[in-house]
Amino acid sequence: MNSQSTGTLKKIVGFHMDENRDWVADLECGHQKHVRNDPPYTEHHWVTTAQGRLEHMGQELSCSACRLISSR
Numbered sequence: 001m002n003s004q005s006t007g008t009l010k011k012i013v014g015f016h017m018d019e020n021r022d023w024v025a026d027l028e029c030g031h032q033k034h035v036r037n038d039p040p041y042t043e044h045h046w047v048t049t050a051q052g053r054l055e056h057m058g059q060e061l062s063c064s065a066c067r068l069i070s071s072r
Ligand SMILES: [Zn+2]
Pocket: 010, 027, 029, 030, 031, 063, 064, 065, 066, 067
């Protein structure tokens, strides 16, 4: 479908805040990904609102943890 050159695409299944009050996306693979710092200075303002998070449920993010596993 696509090259997946930046990681393995995984769907968002939920969100939570970490201890630094940064939003973290829970991915379907069980890994987690900060929504704010990829790439640097790209802030996802939608993540700060319940409506925005709802709208992005199921969106695919590249999971670098999965990429590490699959490239082994
Ligand atoms: Zn993963």
